[in-house]
Amino acid sequence: MSNPLNLDIFFHPKSIAVVGTPSETPKGKWPGMYGCIVENGYTGTLYPINPKATEVGSRKAYPNLTSLPVVADLVILSVPAPFVPDILRECAATGHKNIHIFTAGFKETGEPEGLQLQEEIETIAREHELRVIGPNCMGVFVPKIKMATWVDPPDAIGRVAFLSQSGGHAQDFTNYGAKLGLGYSKVVSYGNALTLDAPDFLEYLAEDPDTDIIAMYLEGASDGRRLLETVRKVNQLKPVVILKAGLTESGTRAVASHTGSLAGKTHIWDAFFRQTGAIQVQSLQEMAHTVLALQHFKTAEGNGVAVLGVGGGVGVEAADACSRAGLGLPDLSDSVRQKLREYVGPAGNMIRNPIDAFVILLDFGLLSKTLDIISAEACFDMFILSIHLDWLFDIDAGAHLPRMTEYLIKTAHRHLNGKPLAVCWRTLRQNPKIEKQGLQFEKALLAAGIPVYRDLNQTAGALSRFTAYHQLKKQLCN
Amino acid sequence: MSNPLNLDIFFHPKSIAVVGTPSETPKGKWPGMYGCIVENGYTGTLYPINPKATEVGSRKAYPNLTSLPVVADLVILSVPAPFVPDILRECAATGHKNIHIFTAGFKETGEPEGLQLQEEIETIAREHELRVIGPNCMGVFVPKIKMATWVDPPDAIGRVAFLSQSGGHAQDFTNYGAKLGLGYSKVVSYGNALTLDAPDFLEYLAEDPDTDIIAMYLEGASDGRRLLETVRKVNQLKPVVILKAGLTESGTRAVASHTGSLAGKTHIWDAFFRQTGAIQVQSLQEMAHTVLALQHFKTAEGNGVAVLGVGGGVGVEAADACSRAGLGLPDLSDSVRQKLREYVGPAGNMIRNPIDAFVILLDFGLLSKTLDIISAEACFDMFILSIHLDWLFDIDAGAHLPRMTEYLIKTAHRHLNGKPLAVCWRTLRQNPKIEKQGLQFEKALLAAGIPVYRDLNQTAGALSRFTAYHQLKKQLCN
Numbered sequence: 001m002s003n004p005l006n007l008d009i010f011f012h013p014k015s016i017a018v019v020g021t022p023s024e025t026p027k028g029k030w031p032g033m034y035g036c037i038v039e040n041g042y043t044g045t046l047y048p049i050n051p052k053a054t055e056v057g058s059r060k061a062y063p064n065l066t067s068l069p070v071v072a073d074l075v076i077l078s079v080p081a082p083f084v085p086d087i088l089r090e091c092a093a094t095g096h097k098n099i100h101i102f103t104a105g106f107k108e109t110g111e112p113e114g115l116q117l118q119e120e121i122e123t124i125a126r127e128h129e130l131r132v133i134g135p136n137c138m139g140v141f142v143p144k145i146k147m148a149t150w151v152d153p154p155d156a157i158g159r160v161a162f163l164s165q166s167g168g169h170a171q172d173f174t175n176y177g178a179k180l181g182l183g184y185s186k187v188v189s190y191g192n193a194l195t196l197d198a199p200d201f202l203e204y205l206a207e208d209p210d211t212d213i214i215a216m217y218l219e220g221a222s223d224g225r226r227l228l229e230t231v232r233k234v235n236q237l238k239p240v241v242i243l244k245a246g247l248t249e250s251g252t253r254a255v256a257s258h259t260g261s262l263a264g265k266t267h268i269w270d271a272f273f274r275q276t277g278a279i280q281v282q283s284l285q286e287m288a289h290t291v292l293a294l295q296h297f298k299t300a301e302g303n304g305v306a307v308l309g310v311g312g313g314v315g316v317e318a319a320d321a322c323s324r325a326g327l328g329l330p331d332l333s334d335s336v337r338q339k340l341r342e343y344v345g346p347a348g349n350m351i352r353n354p355i356d357a358f359v360i361l362l363d364f365g366l367l368s369k370t371l372d373i374i375s376a377e378a379c380f381d382m383f384i385l386s387i388h389l390d391w392l393f394d395i396d397a398g399a400h401l402p403r404m405t406e407y408l409i410k411t412a413h414r415h416l417n418g419k420p421l422a423v424c425w426r427t428l429r430q431n432p433k434i435e436k437q438g439l440q441f442e443k444a445l446l447a448a449g450i451p452v453y454r455d456l457n458q459t460a461g462a463l464s465r466f467t468a469y470h471q472l473k474k475q476l477c478n
Numbered sequence: 479m480s481n482p483l484n485l486d487i488f489f490h491p492k493s494i495a496v497v498g499t500p501s502e503t504p505k506g507k508w509p510g511m512y513g514c515i516v517e518n519g520y521t522g523t524l525y526p527i528n529p530k531a532t533e534v535g536s537r538k539a540y541p542n543l544t545s546l547p548v549v550a551d552l553v554i555l556s557v558p559a560p561f562v563p564d565i566l567r568e569c570a571a572t573g574h575k576n577i578h579i580f581t582a583g584f585k586e587t588g589e590p591e592g593l594q595l596q597e598e599i600e601t602i603a604r605e606h607e608l609r610v611i612g613p614n615c616m617g618v619f620v621p622k623i624k625m626a627t628w629v630d631p632p633d634a635i636g637r638v639a640f641l642s643q644s645g646g647h648a649q650d651f652t653n654y655g656a657k658l659g660l661g662y663s664k665v666v667s668y669g670n671a672l673t674l675d676a677p678d679f680l681e682y683l684a685e686d687p688d689t690d691i692i693a694m695y696l697e698g699a700s701d702g703r704r705l706l707e708t709v710r711k712v713n714q715l716k717p718v719v720i721l722k723a724g725l726t727e728s729g730t731r732a733v734a735s736h737t738g739s740l741a742g743k744t745h746i747w748d749a750f751f752r753q754t755g756a757i758q759v760q761s762l763q764e765m766a767h768t769v770l771a772l773q774h775f776k777t778a779e780g781n782g783v784a785v786l787g788v789g790g791g792v793g794v795e796a797a798d799a800c801s802r803a804g805l806g807l808p809d810l811s812d813s814v815r816q817k818l819r820e821y822v823g824p825a826g827n828m829i830r831n832p833i834d835a836f837v838i839l840l841d842f843g844l845l846s847k848t849l850d851i852i853s854a855e856a857c858f859d860m861f862i863l864s865i866h867l868d869w870l871f872d873i874d875a876g877a878h879l880p881r882m883t884e885y886l887i888k889t890a891h892r893h894l895n896g897k898p899l900a901v902c903w904r905t906l907r908q909n910p911k912i913e914k915q916g917l918q919f920e921k922a923l924l925a926a927g928i929p930v931y932r933d934l935n936q937t938a939g940a941l942s943r944f945t946a947y948h949q950l951k952k953q954l955c956n
Binding site for chain 1: 506507508558559581582583586587589591592614629630632642643644645646647649650653654656657695697723724725726727728729731732733735736737761789790791792793794795796797798800801802807809823824825826828829830831832834866868869872873874875904906907908909935
């Protein structure tokens with residue numbers, strides 16, 4: 001795979017010029033592109049461009065790109081839409097090739113003026129071979145170099161890339177994922193996709209040594225065939241997880257109004273996912289949960305899950321969730337049941353799969369024994385441990401859960417026979433202490449590389465998509 | 479509808495005997511049935527039954543039911559399963575008719591001993607016309623009389639009843655719902671449903687003056703025809719919301735193992751919901767969200783929603799969520815668009831449905847104007863207001879959201895033309911101040927009778943089920 005566009009400079013710009021920098025950062029309002037880049041601690045050289053100011057903050061301001069002492073690695077346009085064509089021409093004249101147009105008011109408005117403006121800037125960009133991210137987008141976020149154009153991005157460096165046609169979703173996904181311990185290599189909000197589109201970024205990320213997993217929020221594709229071919233290739237190298245929006249009638253209309261994209265029909269996208277092997281998700285949360293499983297689990301042989309936990313209703317819920325997600329939930333064999341029956345009484349417990357047995361969660365020796373017995377069975381490929389904090393919290397006045405945390409981090413993996421284990425926890429009681437302990441539990445497990453979820457549907461869904469990815473990848477490879 | 483079983487005494491017992499009360503409450507462990515009832519502040523008379531103790535806590539203990547000075551209104555059995563038949567015989571001999579069997583270890587074990595024990599106790603109960611809740615369940619929770627058999631129930635009196643075959647779910651649902659401001663009239667965890675089954679409780683609740691809405695967690699039904707007839711009748715009087723578990727292959731097996739129930743086939747239950755008009759939900763959370771809409775909204779003419787908010791990606795998400803949930807999302811007419819266009823610019827906004835326009839959320843005069851314009855249109859039956867706290871929080875250094883809270887509580891309803899408005903909020907940023915303000919916002923709105931959700935799928939799902947209920951009810955009534 002080639003990378004003819006040399007996009008690297010977008011992600012490591014040594015200098016950035018921001019055209020349309022206000023002379024002062026407005027108080028109590030959104031600080032704007034330039035203000036955000038400063039606040040977030042970008043360490044390269046910044047050139048504020050403002051025709052009326054000589055200084056912005058402590059930095060020298062320039063009236064235009066022509067007056068800059070150098071050619072900036074990246075130019076950001078944050079001016080009203082009618083000014084954009086002339087500034088693009090100035091970019092071309094001054095040798096600025098890498099451009100992020102933040103400005104909105106183009107094709108997505110559906111109004112004649114916006115449509116005409118988008119045509120005009122597309123012509124300029126193609127004629128002068130400008131590399132344009134946008135318009136109508138937030139541009140690039142690279143935690144490693146503290147480069148971000150919005151307020152309060154997460155300080156989360158890692159190996160997940162995110163391509164998003166929505167700037168808001170770029171913020172929401174990176175914030176949500178950061179709470180699950182995800183970190184990011186490169187994030188791009190690319191809006192209307194004037195010249196640079198998803199396939200261009202995918203080709204770049206496929207070769208990016210900092211990226212292991214690629215997540216995408218997609219509204220439409222200007223060249224569906226190229227997108228399909230690119231995703232199919234890239235997905236063999238690195239998992240590609242896609243939230244395709246606008247697959248409903250109302251969604252199609254909203255997509256046109258948001259980024260001027262053509263959403264496409266459901267059956268076309270169904271074929272797209274079958275043919276590429278990319279992982280389809282329905283929400284940003286599902287995306288983060290799936291990435292979490294992909295990040296921590298290498299591979300699974302099959303989709304058979306054993307669920308351990310406490311609570312009969314919760315066990316039924318787990319069974320329904322696994323079935324609905326397409327996971328297998330093999331029943332325990334008679335010999336396994338007999339082995340468990342030696343230390344689990346029949347009253348108040350379920351010695352099936354899911355296993356509902358308080359005693360196993362209270363006595364870690366028995367938990368290890370149970371994991372040993374089950375992980376030895378070929379039909380089980382992975383584990384879900386379902387933890388109801390509301391019932392475990394009161395044990396030993398709050399001392400049990402920290403012990404379980406330690407057990408799961410230090411000991412459990414020795415009894416899994418190399419099979420993945422995900423943890424799902426819940427608390428519903430109105431007791432802030434339980435919630436606090438739950439968050440500590442979650443944080444410690446995530447730091448130790450154990451995927452943690454808060455809902456059984458989330459858990460089952462993430463594991464199912466993780467296993468489906470590996471199965472489909474093998475099929476498509478053959 | 480008659481109520482021949484006179485179940486009222488279960489919900490207002492003046493005296494309770496707990497057979498199998500330990501002489502001391504175990505420290506750092508679950509305090510047991512008796513311990514919980516005491517801790518939760520039940521104000522009636524309690525009779526601890528323990529053959530070896532003369533006193534439990536400060537109360538006189540009795541060796542058995544025969545030695546009690548009175549016939550207790552309710553007897554709770556918390557003894558090992560093999561002792562249950564003899565105690566039931568003692569109940570019959572001493573005139574105790576109202577019995578809750580907490581004890582597990584019967585049909586649900588699938589083991590010969592348990593099956594035989596359940597047959598035995600069923601014979602005794604039928605012969606002596608005992609009214610039995612259980613076995614294998616948590617029994618009754620009535621906030622108004624501080625009667626509960628588990629730890630830390632919510633202090634939430636209200637008009638929602640909950641029938642549950644799972645004791646854990648009775649706890650989880652009431653805890654979760656309480657956070658949304660739901661309160662409860664009567665809650666019953668009835669486990670294996672030996673003699674008293676869902677239809678019995680439904681007939682009682684249909685006539686209960688304290689109950690407006692009935693929620694149910696159902697694993698199986700011993701008499702499907704009777705359940706269908708009862709739900710159909712009751713649902714015309716009070717909405718019945720049902721989480722039917724075990725509708726997957728694995729779920730069916732788990733249900734058998736949990737309460738010994740037959741889950742039944744999916745197509746049978748599909749027909750059940752069509753014929754009864756009851757509202758089907760897939761999780762306890764969905765149940766609470768649906769009950770919230772039913773509680774605060776009286777009725778809706780149709781299912782056309784207008785979505786107002788900020789964020790293009792969020793707008794697309796809202797559109798997809800509404801479409802998937804089966805809600806209509808009529809586009810704005812040209813004349814409405816023209817009216818909005820007078821104060822909403824085309825750049826960075828979506829003047830469609832969903833409407834994405836920051837200015838409308840910043841200026842409450844414009845918000846009122848927008849609500850006036852849209853609520854006057856016949857095609858819109860209700861509103862979703864989508865609030866992204868991460869973007870609103872920084873406005874005026876945190877002062878904007880409290881103003882919006884006040885606006886929504888005091889002013890918005892004057893501009894709705896009597897149409898329902900639900901609010902959906904989110905915060906993803908790792909800023910505890912935003913979360914805190916969000917929770918205050920949520921609490922204030924809920925207290926003012928405005929349903930609040932945290933996810934667009936939740937919101938759309940709840941509104942869709944709410945409108946479908948009213949539509950189906952009308953059809954079935956004709």
